[in-house]
Amino acid sequence: MSTAAATRRGVPEASVARLPVYLRALAALADEGTESVSSEELAAAAGVSSAKLRKDLSHLGSYGVRGVGYDVERLASEIATALGLTQDWPVAIVGMGNLGRALAAYRGFAERGFRVIALLDRDPRVVGERVSGSRVRPMADLAALVEGEGLAIGVIATPPESAQEACDALVAAGVRSVLNFAPVVLTVPDAVVVRKVDLSTELQILAFHGQRLAVAEAVAP
Amino acid sequence: MSTAAATRRGVPEASVARLPVYLRALAALADEGTESVSSEELAAAAGVSSAKLRKDLSHLGSYGVRGVGYDVERLASEIATALGLTQDWPVAIVGMGNLGRALAAYRGFAERGFRVIALLDRDPRVVGERVSGSRVRPMADLAALVEGEGLAIGVIATPPESAQEACDALVAAGVRSVLNFAPVVLTVPDAVVVRKVDLSTELQILAFHGQRLAVAEAVAP
DNA sequence: ATATGTGAAATTATTCACAGCT
DNA sequence: AGCTGTGAATAATTTCACATAT
Known part of the structure; x- marks a missing residue:
């Protein structure tokens, strides 16, 4: 299956939702001059596990080098392409x-x-x-x-x-x-x-977790 | 397992995230004077399937009446309690x-x-x-x-x-x-x-789907 | 030597379909 | 007769663990 086909055919929704996070982490790395990054490092920067990161990226294609890692610029460009960010998306606010x-x-x-x-x-x-x-x-x-x-x-x-x-x-x-x-x-x-x-x-979800934490602490302080 | 225990022990994260939506739909129903609602109706108002709604509610306890439906006030109150909204949650903006x-x-x-x-x-x-x-x-x-x-x-x-x-x-x-x-x-x-x-x-996720739609239409207009 | 890419396993979430209650 | 609550089936997602490539 070609890369283009992989992109158009299903990238799982859960993966799509994380791609912007990876892209931002890569942009930050590029800003500070980093050229190459391992899945472990990038995953840490994005707040996910390295296995999840690699699985997510595998849906886009194979852009890493075994034993080395990922080229920051290249990977950022591939993710941007997968997300459709190479084209213009005019927005209106109503x-x-x-x-x-x-x-x-x-x-x-x-x-x-x-x-x-x-x-x-x-x-x-x-x-x-x-x-x-x-x-x-x-x-x-x-x-x-x-x-x-x-x-x-x-x-x-x-x-x-x-x-x-x-x-x-x-x-x-x-x-x-x-x-x-x-x-x-x-x-x-x-x-x-x-x-x-x-x-x-979002606030209500936080309230739920806040309550859970309070109960957990009351039980086992 | 008691209701309290059910609430404190795991309500699945995916369910928790939908409870606020149900609560809002119930508030709207209460506003327009509706007293009772079926899982089918409430699910439609919340934009989910009725099976999902019932499964979500089942994690909180058993508050419906078979053959009848749910009491709007009662269910709203139970969800509010499960979410911890009966207590005060002071917020600071930084x-x-x-x-x-x-x-x-x-x-x-x-x-x-x-x-x-x-x-x-x-x-x-x-x-x-x-x-x-x-x-x-x-x-x-x-x-x-x-x-x-x-x-x-x-x-x-x-x-x-x-x-x-x-x-x-x-x-x-x-x-x-x-x-x-x-x-x-x-x-x-x-x-x-x-x-x-x-x-x-969110915009980037929309861009991804917008691109998918465009491709799908080009293939099968 | 090292880190990717990926099948297989485990976990989590959703849907089905119907028994059980009113 | 009708609608909930829930086991069982299915699907999606995550994690594991290692063969594979450099």
Whole structure:
């Protein structure tokens, strides 16, 4: 099986979710001038076991050298290719409340190669306002953004009540990838991929573990 | 095995991660006055299969009625208890950059019962400033916050370079639960639980799937 | 000598399908 | 008659351990 085939055919979801972490660790190593790295070292930097790292990388192809390790630049480039980061992924942020404005000001998108090409809001009182140097656009512009500018990823930063509506508008315009910050479950066609970022879910999971720790300590201090 | 024992002994991690979603769906049902719900309905609202929902709930105990379904209030209360949400979880946010300020202004913490009791920054020029009605405090205050106010959860909103330092300070002060927004892997002792929220990782996962979809469509449009 | 890549084993998670209870 | 709770079956993921390549 060729590398390209391996990439297109299934890379397990759990592996995909870790590739960005490896990529970041590799970028840090490259920054400090490291040229070669072993699976043990890279795994430590990424916070996983070396066996897991090697298994993950094996789904992309065979880019290491036995007895030596991995070339940092090469591996970073292969992971970036597997993730599809060699192409452009124009992003639009929908919902210009507190969160939307914070995201619009966030530099992390651009740093990772995601170009924010539009900020949108459904409220006519917000449309036209300048946020982080861009004019806020109406939802009706979505179709043109997909057609004309290749808009590929929609970020939903609306209040929960309007998140599904925002999502429907994105999907209707042809967006196939959605990052949802609203604390609701979105309904989308099969062809659309949704990822969720949810603060309060994370806090609740922490509460669960915090409670477990407290109980464990009470039993065996 | 008693319910309490079931809760304390392992609820699978994958189930724990879904409990907050069920809780939110139940809250929405309660809001609209629904008193009883079947696993099928609740599962649909939470975006999972009914078998998965029932299996997840079975780890908490047996709170449904065969042939009938679940009492919405009761189930919500049981899940809240399992998650440890009946107790107070004081939160501190470390790092008063853009993200830290956005988080400080975010109402979602309080709505879910997480009380933000302190905002901190290591920069003396920021300490003392007022953010969202609170005075920003120095890192040296952490120990007193844990001792005196029961600080339990630390939110790291610093730049990546200082995230480990912030984390170390939290852990040294006695915080056992950390929510990390900085795009770095944190090193902590076993007794500390870290959850990560990472925008660019999520975007990269979307890019991977977007690429897959594009390829699939090219092959079979 | 050393570190990768990978089958095989072990563990964890999901789905199936139905017995058991209301 | 209907819906939960759960063993059993299946699938996914992780870990082990070593043959293989340099």
